[in-house]
Amino acid sequence: MSTAFLYADVFNDYWEKRLAIPYLSAAGFGAKLLGIFKNGIIQSFINARTLSPSDMSNPKIATEIAKQLYKFHQVDIPGSREAQLWNDVFKFLEKAAVLQFDDNEKQAKYETISFKEIYNEINALKELTDLLNAPVVFAHNDLLSGNLMLNDEEGKLYFIDFEYGSYSYRGYDIANHFNEYAGFDCDYNLYPEKNVQYHFFRNYLQPDRTHEVCTQPVDVKAIGKGK
Numbered sequence: 192m193s194t195a196f197l198y199a200d201v202f203n204d205y206w207e208k209r210l211a212i213p214y215l216s217a218a219g220f221g222a223k224l225l226g227i228f229k230n231g232i233i234q235s236f237i238n239a240r241t242l243s244p245s246d247m248s249n250p251k252i253a254t255e256i257a258k259q260l261y262k263f264h265q266v267d268i269p270g271s272r273e274a275q276l277w278n279d280v281f282k283f284l285e286k287a288a289v290l291q292f293d294d295n296e297k298q299a300k301y302e303t304i305s306f307k308e309i310y311n312e313i314n315a316l317k318e319l320t321d322l323l324n325a326p327v328v329f330a331h332n333d334l335l336s337g338n339l340m341l342n343d344e345e346g347k348l349y350f351i352d353f354e355y356g357s358y359s360y361r362g363y364d365i366a367n368h369f370n371e372y373a374g375f376d377c378d379y380n381l382y383p384e385k386n387v388q389y390h391f392f393r394n395y396l397q398p399d400r401t402h403e404v405c406t407q408p409v410d411v412k413a414i415g416k417g418k
Contacts, residue, residue: 210269210270211268211329211353211356212224212227212232212353213227214266214267214268214269215263215266215268215353215356216234218262218263218266219262220259220263220266220349220350220353221234221349221350221351221352221353222234222235222236222237222349222351223235237340237342237349237351238342239340239341239342239343239347239349240340240341240342240343241336241337241339241340242336242337242339242340242341243336243374244335244336244371244372244373244374244375244381245374246336246339246341247336247339247368247371247372248372248381248383248387250390252341252348253387253390253391253394254390254394255346255348256334256339256348256368256391257390257391257392257393257394257395258394258395259348259350260331260334260350260364260365260368260395261394261395261396263329263331263350264328264329264330264361264364265328266329267329268329268356268358270358271358272327272358273327273358274327274358274359274360275357275358275359276359276360276363277313277317279357280313281310281313284306284309284310284313287306288306320360323362325360325361325362325363326360326361326362327358327359327360327361328358328359328360328361328364329356329357329358329359330356330357330358330359330360330361330363330364331350331353331355331356331364332355332356332357332359332363332364332367333352333354333355333356333367334350334364334367334368334371335368335371336371336374337352338350338351338352339351365391365395369382369383369388369391370382
């Protein structure tokens with residue numbers, strides 16, 4: 192089973208998640224929605240270019256991403272407000288734990304993985320994050336450069352591709368975006384430094400009053416109980 196099929200199997204509720212698209216479109220996100228039919232949707236053409244990973248670290252672009260992500264997180268999507276992050280992680284782990292490979296070398300390497308240990312680590316992390324009482328929002332969950340488009344002439348930024356969208360933790364959506372600075376080559380030397388993160392936080396938390404947001408390190412639990 193390939194990774195693509197594994198993803199498709201785990202996240203097979205895409206056509207349920209498409210119900211969020213009218214609300215996101217009405218709020219100004221993505222291409223304009225033109226129609227929905229039984230097994231698909233029709234949207235307008237976006238006259239813009241897809242961003243590259245290096246674009247995301249551009250301060251001007253990062254500012255706009257942060258401000259739009261704040262607005263995205265304010266969109267009210269009908270349905271359960273329960274965070275889906277851990278449900279999806281455990282579904283993925285369940286599928287990953289029973290894979291079979293035709294290649295003997297790959298299968299041998301695969302069998303060295305202790306999925307019980309991974310499960311225990313994830314569960315411990317879940318219990319730890321539960322203590323934070325982190326805000327739950329409708330999250331994009333896949334805000335990599337390929338899902339960001341920019342019309343350079345108009346300076347207009349677009350979020351696209353909402354198939355992984357769900358209610359999740361606000362901090363996770365932001366952290367996942369930071370992770371995407373590494374690009375498809377997974378070069379984590381590109382992960383944003385603290386000053387770059389604070390620049391993003393200032394524009395996210397106070398999009399109209401960025402100078403009022405503290406730039407000093409703060410207690411993580413305090414963030415979890417914040418706005």
